Amino acid sequence: MAKTCRTRVRMWRWRRNSLRRRSDVIEAWVVLIAAIVAIVGGLVAGVTVAQTAEESLNRQRLERRTASAVLTEDAPGMNVARVVGEDRVWATVRWTAPDGSARTGLTQVLPDTAKGTPVTVWTDRQGRLEPKPGSPAAARFQGAWAGTLAAISAGVVVIGAAQLVRGQMDRRRMQEWADEWQRVDGRWGRATS
Known part of the structure; x- marks a missing residue:
């Protein structure tokens, strides 16, 4: 059986052609x-x-500030259910907002950190906890x-x-x-x- 060769005509829609439709x-x-x-x-x-x-x-990096906080409870040890990253766990901390009010919230700390240990947290202008901003x-x-x-x-x-x-x-x-x-x-x- 003879092999047929199909020729491809490029740009045929742009050329004048009697078969070209509107x-x-x-x-x-x-x-x-x-x-x-x-x-x-x-x-x-x-x-x-x-x-x-x-x-x-x-x-975000310009608006967020560091604040000094204190652990209000002993941080848990390395528990698979509570692990955030490879070496951090969630714990409750207390800090003072820019308006002078005391605030509490959860942040990441090293496992087995004792109650009353100072930690650094990131807050917005209103004093709410925020994640650490990324680098440039x-x-x-x-x-x-x-x-x-x-x-x-x-x-x-x-x-x-x-x-x-x-x-x-x-x-x-x-x-x-x-x-x-x-x-x-x-x-x-x-x-x-």
């Missing part, structure tokens, strides 16, 4: 515009989200990841919308083709009977 030209424009919007929109979304995330993390390098890294995910998501949304439009156009072309075939088939049917 819907083919519209589809080519949809694909081109979607590609441009996906690339440019993805880049803009990625850069914007990266800058916003990094600024937010840097602002961590803020850049998290901002870069957030920007990358935003860029990819924006591109996927635009390309997905373009695919939906193309699918709708394909359904319409198939319906037009079926209607045309019915007209041709009807003429052939009358001629042969």
Whole structure:
């Protein structure tokens, strides 16, 4: 059996061609515009989200302050159920807020730390406990990841919308083709009977 070779004609929707339909030209424009919007929109979304995330993390680092706190209970030992990280456990501490009020809350401390031991905690401007802010390098890294995910998501949304439009156009072309075939088939049917 002879092997057939299929030739691919690139950019055929943009060339003058007697077989090219109006819907083919519209589809080519949809694909081109979607590609441009996906690339440019993805880049803009990625850069914007990266800058916003990094600024937010840097602002947290500037707004959070250290406060001296005291353990109000003996810290538990290394218990699998209470372990936070590799070497920290949760324990209740007491500290003084900027307004002078006494506050209590849970924070991470070394296991088996005795009651009354001073520890350093991070608080916001109102004196609420907050996690330790990340370093500038961590803020850049998290901002870069957030920007990358935003860029990819924006591109996927635009390309997905373009695919939906193309699918709708394909359904319409198939319906037009079926209607045309019915007209041709009807003429052939009358001629042969």
